[in-house]
Structures are given as C-alpha cells and as structure tokens.
Amino acid sequence: MPGPATPLEEIRSLHVRAHMEGDAALMVSTFAPVMTSVQNGRVTESTLEQSLAGFSGYFDSTDILEWSDREPADIRYSADSSMAHVITMKRVITREKGPVTSPDAAPDTTEFAWTELWRVRDGAWKVELTATTTQP
Numbered sequence: 001m002p003g004p005a006t007p008l009e010e011i012r013s014l015h016v017r018a019h020m021e022g023d024a025a026l027m028v029s030t031f032a033p034v035m036t037s038v039q040n041g042r043v044t045e046s047t048l049e050q051s052l053a054g055f056s057g058y059f060d061s062t063d064i065l066e067w068s069d070r071e072p073a074d075i076r077y078s079a080d081s082s083m084a085h086v087i088t089m090k091r092v093i094t095r096e097k098g099p100v101t102s103p104d105a106a107p108d109t110t111e112f113a114w115t116e117l118w119r120v121r122d123g124a125w126k127v128e129l130t131a132t133t134t135q136p
Contacts, residue, residue, distance in 0.1 A: 019067035024055035038131035
C-alpha cells in the first residue's frame, strides 16, 4: 500500500484533472503570478491572465486523450521545503477538435522530458517554470 502523496503529487494530480476535463482555471490556479516556459528553443513569460487565455484556447481546440507521467516523477524538495523541482517523462496524446472531428481521427502522441520548478508563495505551492523537450 503506497504512503500518503506528497504535497506536489497531490497538486500535480490537479494538472492531470485539468487537462482531462479541459479546466483552464483549475490548471492556472497552481501557477505563480508570472510563469516561465522553456520550450522549442525559446524562453517565454506569461501572466496568470495570459496563461488562462492560452490554456482556454488550447482546451477549446484540443481533446486530451492522455496527459500522464510515463514513470513516477522525481520530486525533490529543498532543505527548508520552500522550493522543489520535478523531473519526469510525460506522454501527451491529443486530437484536434473541429466541426467534423471524427472519433476515428488519428491522435497525436508526444513524449516529453519535463521539468518543473515550484516555490511556496504565501503558504501555497506555485509552479514558476516548466522546461520541456520532445523526443525525436
């Protein structure tokens, strides 16, 4: 029987739920006021409002069929438990939504090496940075 989930395991399960239910507000509720993303050779920063708009558009245009860690995430907390990083391999399977999208349409599968940086802000864990790279 597994032990109790760590704080970040519980919060990260909300990210899975947000993706599967298309809930942009739930997803962004765990973000720092400014979220940094390292992806596709670029570094970008987004406010909460920008992140909410981005995830709303993404969820409106995409069916998420799977959004999961391929193996248990490596979560390491700082000695004072004010920061943590998460490293995992993530599988994302999506299908573009459209007016005539068929359930038989081929899904798109992407495998990521995935890193998150978390910090406690005002007593709550908030993700500040994600860095991802896709496998060829």
